[in-house]
Amino acid sequence: MSKKPSIPKGTRDFSPTEVVKRNYIMDTIRGCFTNYGFQPIETPSFENSETLMGKYGDEGDRLIFKILNSGDFLRKVDDSLYAEKDSLKMTPRISEKALRYDLTVPFARYVVQHQNEITFPFKRYQIQPVWRADRPQKGRFREFYQCDADVVGSTSLWQEVEFVQLYDAVFSKLDLKGVTIKMNNRKVLSGIAEVIGAEDKLIDFTVALDKLDKIGEAGVTKEMREKGISEEAINRLQPLFSVSGSASEKLAKLRELLASSSIGMQGVDELGFIIEQIQTLQLKTATLEIDVTLARGLNYYTGAIFEVAAPSEVKMGSIGGGGRYDDLTGIFGLKDMSGVGISFGLDRIYLVLEELDLFPKTVSATTQVLFINFGTKEALYALQAIATLRAEGISAELYPDEAKMGKQMGYADKRNIPFVVLAGESEMNEQQFTLKNMKLGDQVRVNTSELIAKLK
């Protein structure tokens, strides 16, 4: 046991059946992305540390996997720094590269670096793994895939409308019903902070607010108090907890609440626009909902914020998220380039589909027909037929060894191969094949064209 090899915490191997299912999800998402006019790019799995560090907050920095420099890197550290044993100070000296933490920041870097070759607005999609030095939990890994679609170079709210449609399209294709697209707007949150006079505590305030459905109103106010938000501000927040009802009712309530804040009103108007258009365009399976407590998201969101909740019967964190970031490329020196995008969490969608048994049966299909190996002459005869079948698009294989029938049949059985061909001397003499249906157990004698017809 001890000598058995293993893989690092939070990583996984994928068996054939799992890869087939993952590909099904990926192909579905990719199909929708291209259908909506997005173009694929890829970026390196690791970036220069300075590209990533400081972009996700202190918590994010902690979760970034750092790559040790090559060579005798400790020799270059001066003694006084080494003696301090301060990891935070030491890290930049011994690590200059890091594994990417998400796909959005590398994308921003890409846009800035390639700005002269890009035609704006630029719609790109990207499906690649990301890494986080997190503690694993259910649906939480240290290596996982994100599937991102972003548009940069347009401030049009029609993009947000299209992203809502895109979410709906993907989940409809996957036949995943009961998905809720939660939407909020950073400007609404800023407006609330402004109205209650806690602008300087925006982050603390939003993080606490985000936990409303988890720890309740009392828990949220308690956390806000602990973070130093004044009692007066918390009292003024009161009406917010009772924002409920339909989208238009929520919007009306927010307008009332935020009347004195121009930024807040702007956020409400943006939410209203998107809701209104979606009401006309209609969604197929997903539900769009305004959630004023939705505050997750990285520090760079400036407008819309999206988060996708799995159907309520599945206990799973969000399966997607996104939003508008007006100044993402600004940190890399390219100003006035607004972006908006969404992300799908492939690994979590997989767990949800698995739990709800929503993978189509056909995705598990393997080889269509196995040819039994009876010996050299027979194998050659079989391979000639196999070549013909393959040219017809039928996946076929020859059992490589001249093993006992039982073993060869057992192989077909275990791999769920639906058909087996037996071709020995008597079949060869008549240019025929014995085709056995493994499920029914019956078998027929056929020629080549009949064989193709039966297997197609």
Add this chain to the structure above:
RNA sequence: GUGGUUGUAGCUCAGUUGGUUAGAGCGCCUGAUUGUGGUUCAGGAGGUCGUCGGUUCGAGACCGAUCUUCCACCCCA
């Protein structure tokens, strides 16, 4: 990063207050069956009990460390 939890055969798990040679089901291999799998029957292989250290006459069981699993925080897809 904090707190808890888990680890015994390929898989799922039993294993009494610490006591002889650690078990079961499923799976695997061989045969009954030299051109017929999935059913049945007979036989067989497979474990330094996660790892390292400690307590003890004696440890799968108790203690410590470490790794891993899952869970709650933090945060997030």
